[in-house]
Amino acid sequence: MTKTNPGRFFEDYTVGQTIRHAVPRTVAEGERALYHALYPARHALYSSDEFAITCGLDGSPLDDLLAFHTVFGKTVPDVSLNAVANLGYAQGRWLRPVWPGDTLRSESQVIGLRQNSNGQSGVVWVRTQGLNQVDEVVLDYVRWVMVRKRDPQSPAPEAVVPDLADSVDAADLIVPEGLSFAEYDFDLAGEPHRWGDYAVGEVIDHVDAVTIEEAEHMLATRLWQNTAKVHFDATHRPDGRRLIYGGHVISLARALSFNGLANAQMIVALNAGAHANPCFAGDTVRAWSQVLDRAPTDAPGIGAIRLRLVATRNGAPAGILRDDQGKYLPDVLLDLDYWALMPV
Numbered sequence: 001m002t003k004t005n006p007g008r009f010f011e012d013y014t015v016g017q018t019i020r021h022a023v024p025r026t027v028a029e030g031e032r033a034l035y036h037a038l039y040p041a042r043h044a045l046y047s048s049d050e051f052a053i054t055c056g057l058d059g060s061p062l063d064d065l066l067a068f069h070t071v072f073g074k075t076v077p078d079v080s081l082n083a084v085a086n087l088g089y090a091q092g093r094w095l096r097p098v099w100p101g102d103t104l105r106s107e108s109q110v111i112g113l114r115q116n117s118n119g120q121s122g123v124v125w126v127r128t129q130g131l132n133q134v135d136e137v138v139l140d141y142v143r144w145v146m147v148r149k150r151d152p153q154s155p156a157p158e159a160v161v162p163d164l165a166d167s168v169d170a171a172d173l174i175v176p177e178g179l180s181f182a183e184y185d186f187d188l189a190g191e192p193h194r195w196g197d198y199a200v201g202e203v204i205d206h207v208d209a210v211t212i213e214e215a216e217h218m219l220a221t222r223l224w225q226n227t228a229k230v231h232f233d234a235t236h237r238p239d240g241r242r243l244i245y246g247g248h249v250i251s252l253a254r255a256l257s258f259n260g261l262a263n264a265q266m267i268v269a270l271n272a273g274a275h276a277n278p279c280f281a282g283d284t285v286r287a288w289s290q291v292l293d294r295a296p297t298d299a300p301g302i303g304a305i306r307l308r309l310v311a312t313r314n315g316a317p318a319g320i321l322r323d324d325q326g327k328y329l330p331d332v333l334l335d336l337d338y339w340a341l342m343p344v
Contacts, residue, residue, distance in 0.1 A: 027098065076227050190263075
């Protein structure tokens with residue numbers, strides 16, 4: 001009997017199955033430093049203890065997406081080791097901050113299965129929770145991934161496709177305990193633009209760009225302990241190219257959005273997301289955002305803003321997402337819909 005793990009294939013999932021993922025990970029200031037080295041991340045709440053203290057917190061939490069990548073990475077050996085592609089996200093909520101010194105682990109429940117028409121693969125939907133060292137849920141989200149079949153001749157399971165809400169309701173957003181923007185310092189944050197300065201429908205071109213290098217995306221993928229073969233093994237795809245981890249593109253785009261959205265400090269929900277086209281080393285990533293909605297909160301000086309964050313490559317124009325047939329344009333890499341907290 002082999003002692004090595006080939007990863008799960010499509011046939012290995014059943015609806016209702018719960019998977020406890022290895023290995024728990026303690027995150028600290030080293031992860032913050034590496035995150036900020038990999039991405040041009042400059043949001044003040046995650047950069048400065050003193051700034052965070054003036055916003056009512058005990059210090060600076062770790063970046064929202066750092067927590068997401070850590071939780072996500074735990075799931076890869078069990079969910080997407082044999083993935084063809086990670087397809088999308090929905091119904092994600094950050095429920096409490098992650099602090100330096102916290103230990104994170106992940107659990108997932110299979111909530112949907114559907115074999116593809118080619119019989120070679122299928123789509124698996126999972127709901128994943130990230131928990132800290134005292135078993136508090138810090139993050140909860142749904143994702144779906146296309147996974148290869150072990151045996152194309154094996155029978156297809158009964159199709160179960162979960163009914164997912166289009167977005168997280170603003171009333172269900174969690175503002176961290178104590179957070180207040182009543183004494184917010186706009187000079188130190190980097191921009192003067194408040195929640196009320198953004199209009200629904202407004203498009204913001206974030207101007208800046210980052211060219212992805214093979215070395216940096218490999219460092220990021222190892223940092224989050226993401227073992228998906230498509231990111232590491234150049235022989236795993238017919239074209240001999242390694243896919244850039246989708247989370248790497250998300251973090252690059254979020255960091256680039258600082259120019260125009262410096263005060264969208266804290267991500268609190270992930271409404272939807274799609275990796276529209278594959279990204280490879282050498283691509284130059286740009287980003288633009290569209291304001292989708294705004295909502296008040298009960299917290300002092302804090303409003304919620306719903307944003308569509310789009311990552312493109314190689315000079316694709318801002319504000320254009322799909323062609324006349326409704327398909328993503330070939331240079332659109334990411335379409336991410338999220339809620340963030342911003343000073344009013």
